[in-house]
Amino acid sequence: MAVTLKDIARRVGVSITTVSRALGGYDDVAEGTRQRILQAAREMGYRPHTIAQSLRRQRTNTVGFIIPTAGPRFSDPYFTEILTGIGNEAAEHEFDLLVSTRAPGAQEQEAYERMVGSRRVDGLLVIRTRCRDERITYLVEQGFPFVAFGRSDLDLDFPYVDVDGTKGLDEATQYLIDLGHQRIAYISAPPNLMFAHYRLAGYKRALERNGLPVQEELITTGRLTQEDGYREGSRLLTLEHPPTAIIAANDLMALGVISAAQERGLAVGRDLAVIGFDDIPLAEHSHPPLTTVHQPIYEIGKMICRMLIQLIKNEEPVQRRVMLEPALVIRESSGGC
Amino acid sequence: MAVTLKDIARRVGVSITTVSRALGGYDDVAEGTRQRILQAAREMGYRPHTIAQSLRRQRTNTVGFIIPTAGPRFSDPYFTEILTGIGNEAAEHEFDLLVSTRAPGAQEQEAYERMVGSRRVDGLLVIRTRCRDERITYLVEQGFPFVAFGRSDLDLDFPYVDVDGTKGLDEATQYLIDLGHQRIAYISAPPNLMFAHYRLAGYKRALERNGLPVQEELITTGRLTQEDGYREGSRLLTLEHPPTAIIAANDLMALGVISAAQERGLAVGRDLAVIGFDDIPLAEHSHPPLTTVHQPIYEIGKMICRMLIQLIKNEEPVQRRVMLEPALVIRESSGGC
DNA sequence: ATTATACTCCAAAACGTTTTGGAAGTCAAG
DNA sequence: CTTGACTTCCAAAACGTTTTGGAGTATAAT
Known part of the structure; x- marks a missing residue:
């Protein structure tokens, strides 16, 4: 069985709270105790249970990305490259990446609703914006964080990166x-x-x-x-x-x-x-x-992912509209x- | 705020348990009550909180896939195609897909340990098997469910699909x-x-x-x-x-x-x-x-994903070694x- | 000797589900 | 009128965290 905070607490002879706080880097735990806890955690091979963390923190540290595919034998190298950018940037921020592959249409829309509704991700990446893009309307409507690659003809304000x-x-x-x-x-x-x-x-x-x-x-x-x-x-x-x-x-x-x-x-x-x-x-x-x-496809992947994560963490005022020169x-x- | 079982329960005037059981399709709730609950759920736009479900069920309904990239400008169309296969198959089973992009090496190994240790995924997909593949040793050692695309020179028994x-x-x-x-x-x-x-x-x-x-x-x-x-x-x-x-x-x-x-x-x-x-x-x-x-890259993606999901659900005896004719x-x- | 101030610690609640083990109520059979 | 069998419901525990609001103790200041 996987080791939990409780196991560490029992072994060190301290409360769960204290273990949590020691691991969390709070300063209200004595140096000695902290050391014993860290050591025990290391020895026991403790890994936080991400799901439990997400539930409690109301934050999944996950970004969603629904790849608009075109049929089964879909193999546009463009997407591998942007995915690599997104994935690498996410990893740098210790974010996970939840991917769906759906051809544009009803199923795709459903995938968006699922990701938003089920609260599995903190934000979404939208690429290849479309005319009167329903994905964008929906996300803006829901007030769900997202960043797009591409502008829109909708009269909506949302963060994006695009190339001229x-x-x-x-x-x-x-x-x-x-x-x-x-x-x-x-x-x-x-x-x-x-x-x-x-x-x-x-x-x-x-x-x-x-x-x-x-x-x-x-x-x-x-x-x-x-x-x-x-x-x-x-x-x-x-x-x-x-x-x-x-x-x-x-x-x-x-x-x-x-x-x-x-x-x-x-x-x-x-x-x-x-x-x-x-x-x-x-x-x-x-x-x-x-x-x-x-x-710069790879860089754009990194950029939209970075912007989204900033948005999620609501850090520094994000640059909302980035226009790149080709x-x-x-x-x-x-x-x- | 998102609507929870509690909200529905309050509105219908019934316990949380009953709502859960009605929605879950159990037969110990009266037909009338079930209807009222379903209706309320629909009207209120209820969506189960996947994270909470995962925590309770000890199952995430998610498969993990770590793409072995080669540098930033990585764009092998092969991967888009297999990813599409995996993604589409996962969607059919209502599984989510957690993707990481890492170049082979220490960071990649860490990504595996993270996915396994943090219990974010129920199983992993390993592609492009390598000689003395450490990913495989690790997963077998951990007893973590996975399916590989490719055989191994290790003397280990694990499920795979390969092409001759x-x-x-x-x-x-x-x-x-x-x-x-x-x-x-x-x-x-x-x-x-x-x-x-x-x-x-x-x-x-x-x-x-x-x-x-x-x-x-x-x-x-x-x-x-x-x-x-x-x-x-x-x-x-x-x-x-x-x-x-x-x-x-x-x-x-x-x-x-x-x-x-x-x-x-x-x-x-x-x-x-x-x-x-x-x-x-x-x-x-x-x-x-x-x-x-x-x-058949796309099909192989579907196949390994299907096999993994079977393994996770431990359904019917999975065919463990599939060899395809090119x-x-x-x-x-x-x-x- | 009292009070104030740090310093360490922890119990309990909460996040949103699912599941267990009954508790009521109804009804038919004896 | 009892008993047993159903049917329908629910309280409470549990999953593994984080966070709140103190409690207890030691030390320093008065």
Whole structure:
């Protein structure tokens, strides 16, 4: 059986209270007693019973994270990276991480209600914010602590971190225009995702600023998978007047585009420029290496987790809205280097 | 404030016990009373306090999963997929999932001790078993329920699921030999990983069976990243007598090899055959599509999670050792189709 | 010698459940 | 009218902590 405060108390010949206070570092226990207690605890291999602590303190020291998956064979490396960030930061603060994996929809909403209602976690992390995001409405309504990765179109005040996707796509587009490209296609993200709009806006803004037409036939949408990138890339390349450059809303789709181009015998970087977004590790070692808009995914994971924990502990006034600058990382897939 | 059994009891005019029993579905509460209680619970939005339940029942209904990461920018899609499997299966059984992310080493061991000692989880999932795996020794020693993905070289009896890597690599190698390849290189995994040995053994077995020499210069090792695949691939291709085929211990490295080959102007599938292992979704849509040894990662995640939950509930006699057959998926990267 | 001040300690309550071991009440059978 | 068997209910203990509000004792100040 696991050893409890009671066991230590009995062995040292002292009350449970005193053991608790000695271990808790309070100064109302004599130095000698404290030593005997610490020693006994060590010898007996005492570990506090987290569940009991949580119940009593009304604090679980746990953050929740519901990963919005897309089907069973879901394997976006993006999520591993952000999860690593979140997990490592949580560990640093001695917080645990409760994870759920649910595809967006009713079951996902239920998962949120479960986590909030059952009081298993002190706060939640929301990623990939959506238009009229019900998760956010719900959490704000419940007054439940959370931090989001991504802004919202709801008129609600909540803490978030985001990357300026408009700027990122503007820069990427401008870079291609500067290289002389006139027909630049864009594979956008599902329109219910907030970032889809920001990035699309950046693309359009750059075109317009340079007096280039925004052509509907060059704008398409994919579900952020490599497969969709491949499919949409193929479509674009078989257009009567195919684009000379393709930007994808994320790296995975950009990699799909590269496959599509290579299958057609095009040399990516020479015959066709390709740019992605995210800068997942895969991007650096693709062939050719992918030009992409870098966002510090791991750091963002750490950051939102840190902010949430601050919020929970209501420590120092948290910076509630963090906007990060993306950076265009130029590699070979865009040519011109 | 959250509503408790006490609140319902007061409102319905009945004891806490009765409320608990009504909600728990016991048959010692009158039908009328039960209805009034259920109704009140619904109206008041009652949600059981999981922590309190756990404390009382001495069961957390939570499984733990410590992801062995490799550095901050860790983003192996393999882990997202297995996590999705685990998470979805857990949800089906109304179990929660507590995740930690730790690089192998002292901190990882501590994470295990924390999870076990603090009694926050009812069982653990161990993946990527290692030689003389301390995690396994520890868990067996503690008598703590767990299920592993991967066998062990320890003389211990524990439940696991594994894929026959020897067979997988044997088949892959044989396939290349049948295509006429004589110089087949192999990029192995870090030797502390159990699967590294099984796969390597399969490679050697096939060579020997066919009377081909096992050449040290054609066997190398990478840390399972695309980067290492690229590096080792480059090295192999600049050998005086370069191989005509390269097998990598996982898909990510195989993708790195493809990059290395293409950079040298080799047409993968024609000038060089490449085969991976895992069959991550990325493999299907690379260019050219990657021939690889398929293992059902998502299903394995579900399976080990299901087995663990059975173990915890000590339901039906669990099948303790599951060995899955891998299947060679032939795509273009290996040529010959 | 009294009072004040530290210093150590602890009993008991509380967190929200589940479970045990009856206590009432009702009803049919003897 | 008793007895026994059901049915329906509940008080209290327990799970392992933390925290509150003192109690007791020794020491210092008056």
